Amino acid sequence: MRVLLTGHQGYLGTVMAPVLAAAGHEVVGLDAGLFADCVLGPAPADPPGERIDLRDVTPEHVAGVDAVIHLAALSNDPLGSLAPELTYDINHHASVRLARLARDAGVRRFLYASTCSVYGASGGDGLVAEDAPLRPVTPYAESKVRVEDDLHALADGDFTPVFMRNATAFGYSPRLRADIVLNNLVGHALLSGEVLVLSDGTPWRPLVHAADIARAFTAALTAPREAVHDRAFNIGSEINNVTVAEIAEQVAEAVSGAKVVITGENGADPRSYRVDFSRFRAAIPGFDCEWTVKQGALELADAYRKFDLTREDFERRFTRLAVLRAASEAGAVDDTLRWRR
Numbered sequence: 001m002r003v004l005l006t007g008h009q010g011y012l013g014t015v016m017a018p019v020l021a022a023a024g025h026e027v028v029g030l031d032a033g034l035f036a037d038c039v040l041g042p043a044p045a046d047p048p049g050e051r052i053d054l055r056d057v058t059p060e061h062v063a064g065v066d067a068v069i070h071l072a073a074l075s076n077d078p079l080g081s082l083a084p085e086l087t088y089d090i091n092h093h094a095s096v097r098l099a100r101l102a103r104d105a106g107v108r109r110f111l112y113a114s115t116c117s118v119y120g121a122s123g124g125d126g127l128v129a130e131d132a133p134l135r136p137v138t139p140y141a142e143s144k145v146r147v148e149d150d151l152h153a154l155a156d157g158d159f160t161p162v163f164m165r166n167a168t169a170f171g172y173s174p175r176l177r178a179d180i181v182l183n184n185l186v187g188h189a190l191l192s193g194e195v196l197v198l199s200d201g202t203p204w205r206p207l208v209h210a211a212d213i214a215r216a217f218t219a220a221l222t223a224p225r226e227a228v229h230d231r232a233f234n235i236g237s238e239i240n241n242v243t244v245a246e247i248a249e250q251v252a253e254a255v256s257g258a259k260v261v262i263t264g265e266n267g268a269d270p271r272s273y274r275v276d277f278s279r280f281r282a283a284i285p286g287f288d289c290e291w292t293v294k295q296g297a298l299e300l301a302d303a304y305r306k307f308d309l310t311r312e313d314f315e316r317r318f319t320r321l322a323v324l325r326a327a328s329e330a331g332a333v334d335d336t337l338r339w340r341r
């Protein structure tokens, strides 16, 4: 398949592009490149692609494409809360526009990177499946719900949207993010000796390795249409349904000498959900996630040591919000996050 991969220069896209290529697909990238230089370790070999803002996509970008994997977005709650209107412009409106262009161009499959954050304040200890009520508590999560609704309305006999509701990712990617929970806790543990938890540690936070997300998308790309057409899937595994306190314990075991410190200063996080991941396994026989939280913590600690992660890079270069703030203060991007040059 010829696959348009948006967000190919992000944390997940950088891991996914080679997995797609190894499965025999021709990958074309599309990304504004906001974090293209945020690399830890050897520079990744990106697929051919265009540096373009999602809001400026034209029919030529989807011409001749068999499938779209749409990852490009302002990718977390702090970014979404920075400028809610911008989040809706980029994450919602531009995504739906891309999907319409794709459908008009005859693209048959559109895999959308949604999130388990759509369950938001679902709370409780029961498992949340895809048909549970959606209770987004942030503009980021709300933008994902709106895209799912609008893409659902576009589904027809020739156009198959698939909603991939990923758990929170972890693991090494050359374009590292240190602002997601496991990556953050491992970095903090190595740099300070403390596994610092600011919430009270009780929220459930299902996790999934970036490589398992890449494998799931690759499987969904070629799955029989009837197995995935217009369906939502939670992406992850029950074994990685963990509380923040449990994540911290795993990190302390992976980084010898590190101590867990739960300050509780941010109180109880309202985002808490335990997730049922069985629907995707049923749709894609043989698929299961391979990585546990502990393995991921060990992998990250190795990578951080090997590539000499510094405190400066940990706090700025690999924190999406800090990178965008710095680009804005330096005048490199305008207040709509478009490059000035």
Ligand SMILES: NC(=O)c1ccc[n+]([C@@H]2O[C@H](COP(=O)([O-])OP(=O)(O)OC[C@H]3O[C@@H](n4cnc5c(N)ncnc54)[C@H](O)[C@@H]3O)[C@@H](O)[C@H]2O)c1
Pocket: 006, 007, 008, 009, 010, 011, 012, 013, 030, 031, 032, 033, 034, 035, 036, 052, 053, 054, 055, 070, 071, 072, 073, 074, 075, 076, 090, 113, 114, 115, 116, 165, 166, 167, 168, 169, 170, 177, 180, 320
């Ligand atoms: N990482 C996670 O834990 C996680 C979990 C669930 C869902 N997701 C979703 O997966 C997708 C990828 O996440 P990620 O962790 O790789 O994030 P990321 O921030 O590393 O990558 C996002 C990419 O989108 C690009 N982008 C942002 N705005 C753009 C615009 N206006 N035009 C063109 N490109 C733009 C950025 O340059 C970046 O390369 C996102 O949609 C995110 O919401 C991520």
